[in-house]
Amino acid sequence: MTATSRAPEEAARIVTSSPEATAALGEALADSLEVADVLVLEGPLGAGKTRFVEGLARGIAAAARVRSPTFTLVNEYSGRKTLLHVDLYRVEGRAAEGLGLDELIERGVLAVEWGEKLPSRFRAEALSLRFEVLSPLERRITARASAGRGLALLAAWKAQAAK
16 A cells, blocks of 8 residues: 555444434443544534434443533543543634644544544544434434544444444
């Protein structure tokens, strides 16, 4: 592989039938997370990204109620691990570069809504989750990864899909 080529991206899909099922996926994935892992969450408003993060928080045994960090940009939840819930919806252009994400990632797991706005260096080894609305209750979540920890997390995701 040359320096300019990329590893092929792998993907797996899961369809959930309720908001609770979407949260349960996050809860199940939480045990696989390590400090400096990045979850890139993409999809339209109301697609289940924050509900998924609620499950992540429950999975690390965080006591706080999960709220969308649209106005605060970053919410922190502590439990067995630290979960940093980032929302880049209102962030324009390259403004995400100035949020101090390099320092945050050293403390915990980053779950980033509107993750397509995340600087590419954070997405390189991330697990990317694309949320699609199929019906008022159903969501299709497509997981993708191409390197490092992203591939390890994708393997954990695929294990959930097989259940």
